[in-house]
Amino acid sequence: MKLTLGFSPCPNDTFIFDALVHHKIDTEGLDFEVVFADIEQLNKWVFQEKLDITKLSYNAFTHCVNHYALLDSGSALGSNCGPLLIKKPNTILTQESKIAIPGKYTTANMLLNFAFPNHQNKVEMLFSEIENKVLEVRVDAGLIIHENRFTFQEKGLEKVKDLGEFWQDETGLPIPLGGIVVKRKLPLATQQKIDRVLRKSVEYAFANPNSSADYVKFHAQEMEKKVLDEHIALYVNDYSVSLGVQGRRAVELLFEKSGRKFNSIFI
Numbered sequence: 001m002k003l004t005l006g007f008s009p010c011p012n013d014t015f016i017f018d019a020l021v022h023h024k025i026d027t028e029g030l031d032f033e034v035v036f037a038d039i040e041q042l043n044k045w046v047f048q049e050k051l052d053i054t055k056l057s058y059n060a061f062t063h064c065v066n067h068y069a070l071l072d073s074g075s076a077l078g079s080n081c082g083p084l085l086i087k088k089p090n091t092i093l094t095q096e097s098k099i100a101i102p103g104k105y106t107t108a109n110m111l112l113n114f115a116f117p118n119h120q121n122k123v124e125m126l127f128s129e130i131e132n133k134v135l136e137v138r139v140d141a142g143l144i145i146h147e148n149r150f151t152f153q154e155k156g157l158e159k160v161k162d163l164g165e166f167w168q169d170e171t172g173l174p175i176p177l178g179g180i181v182v183k184r185k186l187p188l189a190t191q192q193k194i195d196r197v198l199r200k201s202v203e204y205a206f207a208n209p210n211s212s213a214d215y216v217k218f219h220a221q222e223m224e225k226k227v228l229d230e231h232i233a234l235y236v237n238d239y240s241v242s243l244g245v246q247g248r249r250a251v252e253l254l255f256e257k258s259g260r261k262f263n264s265i266f267i
Contacts, residue, residue: 002033003032003033003052004051005035007034010219010220014219016236042056047064053183055180057106058176058177062258070251071194076240082175084152086142086143089158098141100123100133100139104124111163114257135157175250
């Protein structure tokens with residue numbers, strides 16, 4: 001059975017999907033056609049139901065939960081791994097300040113709304129462009145995700161707020177950033193098979209961390225190995241193997257805070 005699978009070329013995604021995509025594990029008869037895209041593009045595709053399985057932001061998931069269900073494996077949750085609001089030193093932020101965000105439907109933007117509800121002068125752009133736009137003073141501040149949290153200080157920028165810490169202080173729970181969802185139209189047995197195979201892929205990645213090195217590096221050629229390793233260590237953890245009770249509660253709470261109605265979240 002062939003299924004379309006969407007994820008971003010960032011290190012944590014290529015790390016967890018490597019064994020699945022390259023059949024280093026038993027995929028139980030499943031084959032995957034991989035579609036790479038930036039996280040916000042993946043978010044927008046879920047509204048079109050373009051992909052059978054996809055990585056997406058939890059914010060986007062609150063908008064499409066009636067068409068997709070969350071897999072237990074593959075999520076990016078954790079502590080001290082949230083998006084950062086950054087600016088140039090001496091910049092004073094006001095309600096009118098222009099803030100660069102990595103996409104309307106990213107969880108980063110949802111958290112920004114929670115933490116700074118009055119800051120609504122936003123400009124959407126590719127996450128990798130945000131640091132430079134702040135440096136060039138095209139915007140007053142930027143909301144950074146992924147590997148940029150490891151590089152902003154080297155470029156002379158400073159942190160305004162860690163939105164992951166904000167969430168944890170408010171809730172006492174890990175921050176749900178992104179997850180892997182599957183079309184509800186697929187038979188339940190197929191959804192469960194996909195979840196089993198994905199879990200095996202994540203477990204294989206942990207057991208054989210060097211196995212995915214070439215795949216990860218190929219899709220992150222401009223990233224130094226130290227940053228690659230830090231990126232994976234930050235976003236891939238026990239919650240990526242299984243959400244568990246605490247991870248599920250964190251996801252449910254994010255949905256509750258979004259104000260969106262839902263009947264079920266998980267497969």
